[in-house]
Amino acid sequence: MSNFRFQDRVVYENNTIHFLRCFNFFNMESFLPQICEGLQHMSETVFVVLCQIVGTSQQVTMRREMVDIWEMIDRRITHHSTFTIMVSGSHREGFRLKGSDIDFMHWQNNHRVIMDVSQSEYYNTANTALILSESSESPPGFILLQLLTPFAHTPALSACVRMNNRLYISSSLYRELTFSSIDPNSTVHGPCCSGNIEGQEYDNAHCFVSDFWPPSVSLWTDRCHSWPNPQVVDDIVRNGCHFVAIGHPLGPHENEEWRISFSRAEYKLVSSMNHCQFLTYGLLKLFLKEVLNQQSDETSKLLCSYHMKTTVFWTIQQNTLPHWSPQNLLGGFWLCFKLLLKWVYKGICPNFFIPQNNLFLTKIHGSAQNILFLQLHELYKKGLACLLQSSSIRSYIIDILYNPRLSICTNESMMMSEVDYDEEVAFESLKCVHAIVNPRHITKTIHILEQIVESPMTQYQVLVLQKFTSYVLHRTSFLLQNMYTFAGVNKQLYIVDKISCHMLKLTAKFGCISDMLYIAMYYYKTLRYREALSVLEMTKVKLAQPFLIYGGVVDRERYNESVGGRSWSTKMRQAVAQDIILKSEICYINELLPEQKCIQKRWNILDIPVFVMLHFLKFLCYRHIDTTLSQAALDELQVLVHHDQGIYVPDLSRDISWEILGICQQMTGNLQAALYSYQQSLTQYPLHRIQTVTQRRIHEVVQSTQHQ
Incomplete structure (x- = not known):
């Protein structure tokens, strides 16, 4: 050609x-x-x-199965919590087309829509608000929702209007109430609240769920002769439907009506x-x-x-x-x-x-x-x-x-090489594991994971469970350390420390190479600098391997020679590195606490490139042992942040990377360099929304400069 x-x-x-x-x-x-x-x-x-x-x-199956297992884990963990979140739309169906958004559906677990009053017998009305679906006055596909058993202080009750001496939940009022709790920069898109996180468009739809199939759709099952098969039809009907907050523009009650959503049914149809x-x-x-x-x-x-x-x-x-x-x-x-x-x-x-x-x-x-x-x-x-x-x-x-x-x-x-496929598997598994785990439910979460281990799973689902277990263990270890540092006696601290260290070692066993850095963080936080440096040196050697998968960079030939054809558990431990995720409610490193507190109202995490965290920890530990080696670690960090071309410091993470470099420079007294780094952080894409803290740090540097 x-x-x-x-x-x-x-x-x-x-x-x-x-x-x-x-x-x-x-x-x-x-x-x-x-x-x-x-x-x-x-x-x-x-x-x-x-x-x-x-x-x-194979790729599409992998994507679906990973979302399925994440959803199953999340549903079991949040069973008694307020909300359930479900991924829907094309992302759930297995598409990853460039420019596509991700759809989420949210609903309150203690609210259920019934199609007939007789169905109320299946629920305990002491802890479940029942909502009756009425379709007589609405266009096909739309209904009114009558609140039968109102709960105080819920968006459902606050969004009610009275018609014919009955309380009906207004879809327009419900949208206003629920959207106000989401990102203020989001926009209204039909029944959804649309926004952008990390360059990814998303749609959030707050809705209500029903365990029953609507009577108005009963004829659909009679039409399914050739497709889908009877098993799929039964599964669809058994899983009910949802109601999203938007009315028909030509309906008699546009502001009060709700649209029947068959999102879950459509996913099953696409999967078939x-x-x-x-x-x-x-x-x-x-x-x-x-x-x-x-x-x-x-x-x-x-x-x-x-x-x-x-x-x-x-x-x-x-x-x-x-x-x-x-x-x-x-x-x-x-x-x-x-x-x-x-x-x-x-x-x-x-x-x-x-x-x-x-x-x-x-x-x-x-x-x-x-x-x-x-x-x-x-x-x-x-x-x-x-x-x-x-x-x-x-x-x-x-x-x-x-x-x-x-x-x-x-x-x-x-059509696809093993390494290309493995890169996507690693990326998809990372997206699935960072669910919200309530600190009060850690014991319950671990018990649920034990139960799921006994369930039949595909290789992709085992991988997600493995990653999620690693995530829960390292998070639990830091939670325990945070809880007992100020409240415990020596014996309690000793026991907690022993448990935490054991969990962190399991984290490294279940997780990927970069999970070893959580052990180093824990040792640094508990003043064991030499132990932390020992872990950091081992991690550095593993991260230097030419067959490492990180940030889309890998030597394909070396990868195939070293881990080609091996199990995914082996590949994760030996050849995969991922960013370090710090949850805002846990203190991992005191030096980053201001940034963590700043993000609490947004995405709830700091996403730090693994090589930035490696050099950061080396700098922090060596400051207590050898100032020359501490400066060498800082020099390595500076070269990385200044000169990397988006390979080891992704563009979306440059705000926090420049911030960390500035923190290190400020700690050494190099205020001019720190000022430059903080200013550079402000010019990057504001992924973490830490500008307020950065401005505060700039003010501190300027004040210190004036006093010199």
């Missing part, structure tokens, strides 16, 4: 477009059984490309797809973002990812394409596109669970509908050539058609 002249490529792309347009003029349904070799070849190409962009079936169907769904999401929403400003917000999901659900259930495989992936995409075109023409997009709920009703009508249809029809007339407008897959399609004899391997095990 390097000798492929530009003029030749233009001619070839024109031939490609002509080739793809040909497939528009066939009746795809009748043509698919005899589909030509060229289209099969291209379908296989797109399958491979989508596996690279969306993920192989085969991988080709899932990739077709992924292709539609890309097509929406890169093609459909780029047609014009006036139509760019009319269609959304939920419409694409609904299209795939209906296409699979209608069984128009009996067998979904890599060879006919583009045929499946085309059927979905034709169905979408038909819906836009009619102005009707039937909700998969409640077809009477038209998802287009309030947006796609009138002139907007006409413009959107004309745009889609122009794409339709181009046939599959319309995919060439997708920036993600365009070049791949052209290259493969330029090399028609190129063999396409659809064996997923050959």
Whole structure:
């Protein structure tokens, strides 16, 4: 391809477009059984490309299973707490597309929605507030929520309005009350509160949960003959639904109505797809973002990812394409596109669970509908050539058609190297473990982990449990040390110290290389500087290994030679390092207490690069033993923070890294260098929101400089 002249490529792309347009003029349904070799070849190409962009079936399974086990652990630990949090949407389904947000659903555990008053017998009304669903006056898919057993001082009661001498929870008031407790910089997005953390967009939806399947959706089960299978249907019905805080714009009680959410059911439906169907769904999401929403400003917000999901659900259930495989992936995409075109023409997009709920009703009508249809029809007339407008897959399609004899391997095990896969596994496992563990429930948490160990688990779930156990152990050891330092007698302190040290050693055994730094932190905090330095030297040697996975950097050849093919437990202990996470409510290092207190109202953690923490601890320990070696450690830290190119000091963590460098320089009396470091911290992305503390430290440095 390097000798492929530009003029030749233009001619070839024109031939490609002509080739793809040909497939528009066939009746795809009748043509698919005899589909030509060229289209099969291209379908296989797109399958491979989508596996690279969306993920192989193994990657998608890993992502889902890790979220599942995290949710199971979190649900058991927080069973008696106020709220439950569930990951939903595309992230839960297994997508990790660039620019996608993460959806969360929150609900109060002591509130339950029932569909009929007779269902109240299943609950203890002394500790559970019951809410009755009423759908008679609302449009399909929407309901009113009547509060039957009000609890004092809850958002539900505070959001109530009286209608017909009954208390109904107003969705609009409930949104206002719950959103006020979230990030003040967030914005309203439908029933959700949207914001940005660490460059990641998120949507938080506060809702209510029901253990029962709505009567208005009873006919859905009768429609499920070919897909999904009876076991999936039973599982969906058995797990009930949710109600999110938004009313129908055309409903009689818009501000009071709630929308029925089938988020949990949709996840189970997506999980029941085969991988080709899932990739077709992924292709539609890309097509929406890169093609459909780029047609014009006036139509760019009319269609959304939920419409694409609904299209795939209906296409699979209608069984128009009996067998979904890599060879006919583009045929499946085309059927979905034709169905979408038909819906836009009619102005009707039937909700998969409640077809009477038209998802287009309030947006796609009138002139907007006409413009959107004309745009889609122009794409339709181009046939599959319309995919060439997708920036993600365009070049791949052209290259493969330029090399028609190129063999396409659809064996997923050959598509991704072990080290690339392991990097993602390490990253996903880290995201799952930092749940909120109430200090008062530590014993209960450890007991729950013991029970879960006895449960059947996949290799990915074992890894998450292993990481979570490590997290709980090192957190518990510091909690114990904090509790007994000022309140205990010598014997108690001795016992607590022995228990804490044992737990920290287990942390290193269960966790990854960087978890050894928690042992060093503990030794430093308890004034055992030489023991801390011994651990730091061992950690430094392990972190210097060329096959280390950290920050997306790894020597692939050395990695395969050293740990290739070994168990994930071994790989974690020997080849993986992750950032050091300090929870705001625990004192780990006195020198960072101001920063920890500053973040308490936000994300609740300090996320410190492992190499920054290594040099920081060496500097702190050597200050009590050897000032020359202390200065050497500071010099290493300074070189790292000043000159790293985002490899060992990620851009998002540069605020805390410059802050730590400034703290060290201030401690040595190098005030000009400290002032510069603090000023640099203020110019970085404010991940930790520590600017107030940084300004205070700058003030201290300036005051000290003036007194010299």
